[in-house]
Amino acid sequence: MTISAWWRDAVIYQIYPRSWADADGDGVGDLPGITARLPHLAALGVDAVWLSPFYTSPQHDAGYDVADYRDVDPLFGTLDDFDAMTATAHDFGLRVVVDIVPNHSSDEHAWFRAALASPPGSPERARYLFRDGRGAAGDEPPNNWQSMFGGPAWTRVTEADGSPGQWYLHLFDTTQPDFDWTNDEVRDELEDVLRFWLDRGVDGFRIDVAHGLVKAEGLPDGDLDHDANADATALTPMWDQPGVHDIYRRWRKLADSYAAEGQDADRILCAEAWVLPAEALARYVREDELHQSFNFEYLMTPWLADDQRATITRSLAHAEAVGAPQTWVLSNHDVVRHATRLGYRQQPGLQRIEGIGPDDPQPDTALGLRRARAATAVMLALPGSAYLFQGEELGLPEATRLPGEVRQDPTFARTGGASKGRDGCRVPVPWEDGVPSFGFGPADAAWLPQPAEYGELAVDRQIGRPDSTLMLYTELLALRKELRLGRGTLTWLDGYPADVLAFLVTSSEGSVTVLANLGDVALALSDGADVLASSLSRHDSTFIATDETVWLRR
Ligand code: NOJ
Numbered sequence: 007m008t009i010s011a012w013w014r015d016a017v018i019y020q021i022y023p024r025s026w027a028d029a030d031g032d033g034v035g036d037l038p039g040i041t042a043r044l045p046h047l048a049a050l051g052v053d054a055v056w057l058s059p060f061y062t063s064p065q066h067d068a069g070y071d072v073a074d075y076r077d078v079d080p081l082f083g084t085l086d087d088f089d090a091m092t093a094t095a096h097d098f099g100l101r102v103v104v105d106i107v108p109n110h111s112s113d114e115h116a117w118f119r120a121a122l123a124s125p126p127g128s129p130e131r132a133r134y135l136f137r138d139g140r141g142a143a144g145d146e147p148p149n150n151w152q153s154m155f156g157g158p159a160w161t162r163v164t165e166a167d168g169s170p171g172q173w174y175l176h177l178f179d180t181t182q183p184d185f186d187w188t189n190d191e192v193r194d195e196l197e198d199v200l201r202f203w204l205d206r207g208v209d210g211f212r213i214d215v216a217h218g219l220v221k222a223e224g225l226p227d228g229d230l231d232h233d234a235n236a237d238a239t240a241l242t243p244m245w246d247q248p249g250v251h252d253i254y255r256r257w258r259k260l261a262d263s264y265a266a267e268g269q270d271a272d273r274i275l276c277a278e279a280w281v282l283p284a285e286a287l288a289r290y291v292r293e294d295e296l297h298q299s300f301n302f303e304y305l306m307t308p309w310l311a312d313d314q315r316a317t318i319t320r321s322l323a324h325a326e327a328v329g330a331p332q333t334w335v336l337s338n339h340d341v342v343r344h345a346t347r348l349g350y351r352q353q354p355g356l357q358r359i360e361g362i363g364p365d366d367p368q369p370d371t372a373l374g375l376r377r378a379r380a381a382t383a384v385m386l387a388l389p390g391s392a393y394l395f396q397g398e399e400l401g402l403p404e405a406t407r408l409p410g411e412v413r414q415d416p417t418f419a420r421t422g423g424a425s426k427g428r429d430g431c432r433v434p435v436p437w438e439d440g441v442p443s444f445g446f447g448p449a450d451a452a453w454l455p456q457p458a459e460y461g462e463l464a465v466d467r468q469i470g471r472p473d474s475t476l477m478l479y480t481e482l483l484a485l486r487k488e489l490r491l492g493r494g495t496l497t498w499l500d501g502y503p504a505d506v507l508a509f510l511v512t513s514s515e516g517s518v519t520v521l522a523n524l525g526d527v528a529l530a531l532s533d534g535a536d537v538l539a540s541s542l543s544r545h546d547s548t549f550i551a552t553d554e555t556v557w558l559r560r
Contacts, residue, residue, distance in 0.1 A: 010270040014331040015492025016053040025434045028447025037083035041091040051483035054101035066181040071112035075199040101209035108196045109215040110182040135175035150227045156420035179416045187219045210274030217279035220249035254295040284324040291330035298333040306356040311505040311524040332390035346404035349374025361426025362406040379541040383555035386482045387520045401475035404430040436464035473543040490515040517560040523550045
């Protein structure tokens with residue numbers, strides 16, 4: 007039931023709890039740290055936070071391996087800390103979205119331990135995807151699926167009597183066994199977990215691997231590789247199976263049962279689904295399903311005018327066809343930060359890069375930041391909702407020179423270092439220049455080393471500095487809110503060069519003309535142009551430079 011539907015134009019800020027703010031000085035961020043730093047987000051002007059997992063976990067995949075869905079890992083604090091954080095956020099007018107990881111648990115979850123201790127065919131095993139191996143001795147995996155983190159997606163267990171036994175499926179790390187979603191016990195349990203956090207007052211969930219829960223019947227051989235996730239248009243047996251939609255119809259009913267009529271109380275569900283094309287993704291946000299689904303096609307679109315225009319047009323059309331808002335995103339904890347991505351030469355076609363190491367070609371940092379600011383100024387004008395990833399408001403680049411020995415992403419180890427993994431975007435945030443850990447915590451400790459150049463990008467260096475990235479984000483967010491751009495409609499404008507994105511966004515509160523110059527030459531502005539904001543923090547009304555976006559009062 008739609009009430010005021012706050013989420014339709016919300017800007018939601020992703021906190022990666024390990025890396026945002028560390029209250030106890032152990033080098034890992036925590037919930038009390040988050041509570042203490044919430045004023046930063048109130049000043050920035052976002053509407054909500056989304057927290058990556060802070061649940062009990064052995065941390066083999068930074069908490070995306072959950073051992074207890076109803077508790078906080080001591081690394082991050084306690085349930086009381088969570089309640090205090092939520093209450094403080096609500097006092098600041100910030101809503102709280104948490105992560106739910108329904109595709110797999112940790113191998114330390116009580117259910118998986120019970121499964122290992124029970125015989126093949128038992129109800130305990132039926133909560134996961136255990137299968138006999140292929141070959142006469144059963145010593146080959148049940149099918150050819152590969153783990154997203156490298157290596158086979160199956161691991162063989164040793165049975166209680168010491169004999170080599172069945173295999174279990176894990177689309178990710180060995181320590182992340184996939185649930186069997188054909189089992190009602192699994193459905194009931196995860197719905198109960200949703201209720202647990204809804205009862206604690208959360209405003210919604212980001213659903214991890216939302217397109218993976220249901221696998222094709224019989225688990226047929228497929229075509230799982232890293233790219234399949236990024237550009238598959240074909241149905242693969244582990245992704246985007248029609249059955250997932252039934253799960254989300256049930257979840258939507260559950261969420262709606264918490265939304266009190268007459269108040270702005272919608273509890274939302276947002277899919278992390280790497281699904282293409284846009285039409286297939288839009289199925290996740292049909293009226294009786296999820297509220298939002300990250301637009302990763304947009305994230306992967308290069309900074310080229312034709313590509314940007316095509317993706318934005320297609321995305322808006324497909325969302326509108328099902329009555330949903332678009333959910334724009336440029337960075338998160340799984341991809342190279344956009345300030346770095348855009349510091350490389352842009353080529354047509356979708357791109358997903360997951361890690362850069364010291365021996366790889368390095369980005370042009372200044373160019374990357376300039377384009378990132380321009381890209382953000384496009385995104386924040388677009389109708390719909392937008393997600394920001396912690397640190398992008400500071401213009402943080404990826405840490406591209408992390409040595410192998412500090413890397414913790416399982417991808418790095420599982421591919422023998424061939425894939426650098428995602429640690430580079432997860433480095434702890436700098437709050438203050440000139441102090442240990444750049445003010446991340448009270449001690450000189452950070453679970454990943456912070457590059458020296460993070461110092462000058464620290465929050466305290468940017469506050470009040472009119473040309474800083476932080477002030478640009480603050481200004482754009484305020485204008486976006488004032489003009490209600492997120493509820494607006496977009497019209498492309500004719501009469502501009504092909505490498506300029508030119509569009510008008512009109513809402514009940516006003517209009518803004520957005521011009522982004524992706525070309526090589528400056529574009530002259532017509533006389534009397536009234537510049538509301540510029541991604542270069544210039545208020546020159548005579549021209550737009552290369553890689554600059556301006557918002558003009560219409
Ligand atoms: C997507 C999450 O964003 C990522 O960090 C995680 O590794 C995988 N899902 C597995 O849970």
